[in-house]
Amino acid sequence: MNFPERFSDLPAATWPRLRALLDVPTKAAETINMTIGEPRHAFPAFVGDILAANLAGFNKYPDNDGTVAHLDAIAGFLHRRYGLTVPHEQILTLNGTREGLYNAAMALCPEAKNGKPVILTPNPFYQVYAVAALSVGAAPYYVPATAATNHLPDYHAVPAEILNRTAIAYACSPANPQGAVADEAYWRDLITLAEKHDFQILADECYSEIYRDTPPTGALEVATKMGAHPERVVIFHSLSKRSNLPGLRSGFCAGGPESLRRMRLLRAFAGAPLPEPLQAVAAAVWNDEAHVVENRALYHRKYDIADDILGHIDGYQSPQAGFFLWLPVSDGEEAAVHLWQETGVRTLPGAYLSKVQDGENPGTGYIRVAMVAPTQDVQRGLTLIRDCLYG
Numbered sequence: 001m002n003f004p005e006r007f008s009d010l011p012a013a014t015w016p017r018l019r020a021l022l023d024v025p026t027k028a029a030e031t032i033n034m035t036i037g038e039p040r041h042a043f044p045a046f047v048g049d050i051l052a053a054n055l056a057g058f059n060k061y062p063d064n065d066g067t068v069a070h071l072d073a074i075a076g077f078l079h080r081r082y083g084l085t086v087p088h089e090q091i092l093t094l095n096g097t098r099e100g101l102y103n104a105a106m107a108l109c110p111e112a113k114n115g116k117p118v119i120l121t122p123n124p125f126y127q128v129y130a131v132a133a134l135s136v137g138a139a140p141y142y143v144p145a146t147a148a149t150n151h152l153p154d155y156h157a158v159p160a161e162i163l164n165r166t167a168i169a170y171a172c173s174p175a176n177p178q179g180a181v182a183d184e185a186y187w188r189d190l191i192t193l194a195e196k197h198d199f200q201i202l203a204d205e206c207y208s209e210i211y212r213d214t215p216p217t218g219a220l221e222v223a224t225k226m227g228a229h230p231e232r233v234v235i236f237h238s239l240s241k242r243s244n245l246p247g248l249r250s251g252f253c254a255g256g257p258e259s260l261r262r263m264r265l266l267r268a269f270a271g272a273p274l275p276e277p278l279q280a281v282a283a284a285v286w287n288d289e290a291h292v293v294e295n296r297a298l299y300h301r302k303y304d305i306a307d308d309i310l311g312h313i314d315g316y317q318s319p320q321a322g323f324f325l326w327l328p329v330s331d332g333e334e335a336a337v338h339l340w341q342e343t344g345v346r347t348l349p350g351a352y353l354s355k356v357q358d359g360e361n362p363g364t365g366y367i368r369v370a371m372v373a374p375t376q377d378v379q380r381g382l383t384l385i386r387d388c389l390y391g
Contacts, residue, residue: 014127014352021333021349028344032381035348037176037324037370039244041298044291047245050284057276064268066093070279073286074252077237080289081208082221090260092267093274093282097206097236097251098128100263101170103271104202104234104253105132107262109167118162120169122153124177124353124363126204129170138167142355146362151178151317151326155190166199174207174216177353177368178326179319181211187222194232200259203235206251209242209292210299211321220254231256234263241323242292243285250274250282299323302371302378309382313390325369326350327385332367335389339367343384 018035065071071088078084078091094100109117119133123142133140141162143153155169171190173182182190194201203219223233234255240246253263267273274282285291303318306325310316315328329335332349339345348370350363369385371378 012352014348017352018336018348021337022340022346024337024341026341026344028342031344031346032373032377032384033346034369034371034373034378034381035346036372037241038246038372039241039323040372040374041244041295043244044285044288046284046288047281050281051277054277054280057280060276062273062276062279064273065264066091066273067276067279067283070274070283070286073283074254077286078220078254081215082218084218084220084224084254086254090257091252091254092260092263093279094236094251094253095272095274096240096249097204097238097253099271100236100251100253101126101128101202101204102132102135103266104236104259104263105136105138105168106270107266108200108234108259109133109136109138111137113167114165116165117167118165120153120155120158120162120166120199122170122172122175123355123357124350125170125355126172126176127353130355133168139165141166142357144357144362145175145178145180147315147317151175151180152182152186155193163193163197163199166197168200168202169194170202170204171219172204172206173219174205174211174319174321176204176207176322177324177350177366178317179322179324181216181320182219184217184222187217187219188226191219191223191226191228191232195228200231201233203233205235206238207241207322208237210296210323212300212303216321229256231259234259239282239285242295244295245281245285248278248281250278250285298375299371301375305375305379306371306382309379309386310390313386323371325371325382327367327369327389328365329367329389330365332364335367339385339388343388345381345384345388347385 117138119138121129122145145153220235236253238251348368350366351361354363
């Protein structure tokens with residue numbers, strides 16, 4: 001069969017590549033998996049009761065737009081968290097934000113913009129950004145997010161001829177994998193650039209509720225303050241990290257009325273809305289902040305543990321937010337294999353989250369470490385990492 005050549009530019013899938021890399025014996029009697037960002041803290045205790053009370057909803061097709069209660073809860077969260085007043089028609093419930101981040105490009109990217117359209121993505125990046133770009137026939141353009149740029153992409157450094165073709169820029173704050181946070185000035189500069197070159201910003205804010213002291217600024221919050229074009233920014237949020245419910249596959253996006261109309265239309269033909277019992281759970285979870293505060297406190301403890309164990313390492317940067325460590329090593333693949341063989345700790349080479357650019361992969365000199373396991377396992381894992389790689 002003749003498959004599209006554009007997909008030949010995709011990076012190799014992360015998890016099969018990692019399994020092949022670490023398919024070697026380990027000396028350790030016990031293993032600790034610190035690769036995937038799958039939260040292991042307890043989800044809210046009320047989830048089970050709400051699900052049980054709404055089981056009858058599995059007997060019907062869910063509404064494409066989402067239930068009123070679910071949309072009300074999301075709008076309430078946006079108002080409490082960012083001071084935004086967002087009507088229901090400018091919110092779309094999602095089966096996890098990966099669906100939304102992909103389908104946004106499908107719905108919003110034009111077929112041409114001064115030639116072949118460009119989609120900007122940070123490098124390192126969440127791979128759905130690149131897949132989305134290639135799926136719509138756009139040219140992905142990888143913008144380094146390295147220590148030199150405070151681990152956020154410097155979109156102002158992109159050549160003007162690329163910016164003039166840019167239709168979409170993906171931005172992730174707090175950043176996966178580095179834990180860097182875009183402040184208001186960063187968002188203002190990026191939105192100003194987008195206004196100048198007329199592209200949209202798809203802001204992946206899935207880690208927004210896991211932070212140290214100051215809540216990360218939101219892209220739509222800043223765009224609204226600036227009086228930017230109402231279609232300039234679409235934001236994406238999830239319950240996976242905020243509420244430890246990755247298996248619920250529940251998130252949302254919010255933005256301008258035309259953007260959301262187009263995304264909703266695509267959903268009507270090619271998507272699947274969240275079942276109503278799960279929407280009932282999601283509504284209750286978005287309405288509750290107490291469990292979020294408790295969850296954040298657990299991550300505060302892990303930040304302190306990481307700083308105590310690894311803070312002396314040259315190049316170590318404590319994350320501002322999120323639950324990943326982006327640890328400097330000489331070579332990420334070699335470090336991950338050595339660590340696994342000697343200690344039984346599984347980590348992810350940074351190169352598996354990055355694209356080679358100008359002959360270099362910006363993730364080669366790092367490993368990503370997920371601090372999602374129980375606190376004692378995180379402490380033990382980080383101690384083993386320190387002793388094995390930095391001792």
